[in-house]
Amino acid sequence: MIITPQLAGNVARSCHPIGCQQALQAQIDYVRAQGAITTPKRVLILGASSGFGLAARVALAFGGGADTYGVSFERGPSEKGVGSAGWYNNCYFRQAAEAAGLKAANTIGDAFSPKVQEKVIADLQADFGQIDMVIYSLATGRRDIPATGESFRSVLKTTGAPVEGNTINLEAQALEWTSIPTATSEEITHTTKVMGGEGWQEWIEALLAADLLAPGAQTLAFSYLGPELSAPVYRFGTIGVAKEHLHATANHLNEQLQQAVGGTAYPVVAKALVTKASVFIPVMSVYLALLMKQMKANGTHEGCIEQCYRLFATKGAGQQPVLDEDRQLRLDDYELAPSLQAEIAKIYPTINGDNFKALTDFDGYLHDFMALNGFDLAGVDYSAEVDMTEMAALKP
Numbered sequence: 312m313i314i315t316p317q318l319a320g321n322v323a324r325s326c327h328p329i330g331c332q333q334a335l336q337a338q339i340d341y342v343r344a345q346g347a348i349t350t351p352k353r354v355l356i357l358g359a360s361s362g363f364g365l366a367a368r369v370a371l372a373f374g375g376g377a378d379t380y381g382v383s384f385e386r387g388p389s390e391k392g393v394g395s396a397g398w399y400n401n402c403y404f405r406q407a408a409e410a411a412g413l414k415a416a417n418t419i420g421d422a423f424s425p426k427v428q429e430k431v432i433a434d435l436q437a438d439f440g441q442i443d444m445v446i447y448s449l450a451t452g453r454r455d456i457p458a459t460g461e462s463f464r465s466v467l468k469t470t471g472a473p474v475e476g477n478t479i480n481l482e483a484q485a486l487e488w489t490s491i492p493t494a495t496s497e498e499i500t501h502t503t504k505v506m507g508g509e510g511w512q513e514w515i516e517a518l519l520a521a522d523l524l525a526p527g528a529q530t531l532a533f534s535y536l537g538p539e540l541s542a543p544v545y546r547f548g549t550i551g552v553a554k555e556h557l558h559a560t561a562n563h564l565n566e567q568l569q570q571a572v573g574g575t576a577y578p579v580v581a582k583a584l585v586t587k588a589s590v591f592i593p594v595m596s597v598y599l600a601l602l603m604k605q606m607k608a609n610g611t612h613e614g615c616i617e618q619c620y621r622l623f624a625t626k627g628a629g630q631q632p633v634l635d636e637d638r639q640l641r642l643d644d645y646e647l648a649p650s651l652q653a654e655i656a657k658i659y660p661t662i663n664g665d666n667f668k669a670l671t672d673f674d675g676y677l678h679d680f681m682a683l684n685g686f687d688l689a690g691v692d693y694s695a696e697v698d699m700t701e702m703a704a705l706k707p
Contacts (some may be wrong), residue, residue, distance in 0.1 A: 314393060314697055316686045318482040321590045323684040326396035327693065328702050330685025332403045338366060338616040339407055342373045345620055350375025351443035351529065351629045355435070357382050357422045357514060360397030361683065362586035363533045364448030366615035368404065370623055371444075378414035380439060382422045382431060384451065388703050396684045401707035414439070417707040423454045423510055432521045441525035442518065444629055447511040447532040450588035454505045465505040466549055467592055468494035474543045477662065479596035479673070481680060486664040491593045494549045506553035508532070508560025515564055519571055528574040529629055530564060532557055536580050536643065538652050540659060544594045562638065577632060580639050581618055582646040585679035597662055600671035601655055602646065607672060611645040614679070618642050 317324035350371045358364040359381025371377035381404070385397040401417045408415035416434060420427035435442065454463045469491050477486040494502070503509075511532055518524050534554050537545045545551050561578045568574030583589065583599045590596060606612035613621070622628045626640050635641050645651075662670050681687035 312697060312699055313694065315693070316681060316684070321479075321481050321680075323396070323680075325393060325684070326399065327685035327691065328393065328399045328697060330682075330688050330691045330693075331396050331399040332685075333688050333691055334682050334685060335365075335369070335400055335403050335407070338369045339373050341616050342370050342620055345374065345624065347376075348374045348620070348624045349630060350377050350623050352377050353439055353442050353525070354379045354444045354446065355382075355431070355442050355518075356380070356446045356448065358446075358448035358450065359383050359417070360385050360400045362448065362450070362584075362588065363581060363615050363619060364446060365400055365404070366619040367446050367448065367622070369616060370619040372404075372408050372413050372415070373411065374620060374623065376413065378439065379408070379416075380431065380435060381415075381417045382427065383417070383419065384421050385419055385707070387419075387705075387707075388699055393697075393699065393702070398707060399685070399702075399705070402705040405707060419707055421455070422449055422514075423456075425457060428514065428517055432517060432523065435523050436521065441523055441528075443525050443528055445515065445518065445524075445528070445530040447514070447530065449510060450586070451505065454510065463501040463504040465502040465553070466494055466498045468492055468498060469543060469548050470494055470499060470552060471543065471547055474594060476544075476594040477597050477664070477667070478593050479600060479667075479676065481590065481677060484673075484677070486597070486667055489593045491544060491548075499549050499552055502549040503553045503556050506550060507556030508558075508564075509556075511557065512560050512564060515568070515576070519567075524568070524572050524574060526572050526574075528568065528572050530568070530574070530576045531579050531628060531640070532561060532576075534558065534578045534580050535583065537583060538647055538655075540652070540656060541583075541595055541598050544592065550592070558637070558639070565638070575632075577628075577634065578639050579622060579628070580641050580643050582613065582643045584613075584615055584618070585676055585683070586615070587683055590680060596676070597667065597671065598655070598659065600667070600673050600676040601659060601662065603675050604670070604672035605651055605655055606645065607675070609651065611648075611651075613645070
């Protein structure tokens with residue numbers, strides 16, 4: 312079949328398997344071109360199929376020679392469709408890692424599920440042994456707790472006064488005026504249950520109980536803070552409250568791991584990037600597209616793979632990390648440069664529906680989103696048919 316892009320608002324309804332393979336290979340090629348780095352050698356990645364989780368996995372495997380085990384909630388090809396980009400990312404990553412002589416395994420399922428956790432632990436005990444690093448990079452909208460029958464759903468709302476502003480609609484390639492309401496206390500609790508640190512805590516405790524964390528094991532969780540410009544939407548929004556909980560969990564886990572295995576736990580504060588999760592945050596899209604334009608102009612723009620390589624190559628992740636006063640690994644240093652933020656603050660209020668493509672890097676923003684799903688990549692013949700029988704035979 313011939314596969315074409317299908318967008319519904321900011322949701323991709325299709326992906327291109329060959330494009331996904333090429334996008335993954337580009338990340339691998341980037342890491343190999345930078346040179347070898349010292350990393351942990353046995354790593355579990357929770358949320359491994361896209362964004363920061365996938366980029367960290369690539370950097371660890373192809374930069375540091377790590378054996379990796381990934382957990383992600385994806386869908387393969389079926390009569391209902393071609394499947395998700397993350398499914399193909401998992402399949403092609405495993406192929407590339409094994410071709411390089413590395414061990415790579417995947418479990419497809421809900422990382423919050425006790426059954427999935429039990430399977431992963433059994434697999435690690437059988438094939439990997441003790442883990443040197445656990446990366447927590449989950450971005451989801453729902454968390455079910457079978458033991459209690461509870462179900463929690465996250466929302467993207469403010470915790471103060473409602474916020475209004477423009478948001479990019481990728482399907483329409485236009486700005487839409489959006490109003491972000493104030494969350495209820497229940498919605499704040501639900502979002503924290505899903506996007507906070509509780510799931511991270513449960514995984515670390517389960518791995519400790521199974522004696523699967525090696526001496527000195529380190530765990531990292533990806534997070535974001537952002538500048539004052541986006542604070543009403545992000546830092547002081549429901550997702551910001553959840554991230555505060557994640558950071559507090561890091562401190563608790565650090566103490567727990569120190570006592571148990573001499574290990575450590577840190578949040579990694581990344582820069583704003585186009586990911587499958589970030590495009591859903593209301594109002595943030597205009598800031599991100601503007602940020603991309605300004606950072607490309609001054610030569611400091613990074614994608615997920617550049618961020619993750621820098622995390623292990625220069626920030627000491629997995630070794631002796633370079634931390635701020637709050638015990639955080641900071642990858643947002645280029646984004647938060649005062650001169651850059653001052654320039655963004657001047658331009659941002661002037662952006663409207665007529666000039667946003669000229670004042671921001673809308674084309675780059677759209678490209679990055681399409682590339683997440685295997686589209687808009689040079690060298691891929693999108694007019695050629697994809698053999699879906701061959702795709703169905705792939706194994707993650």
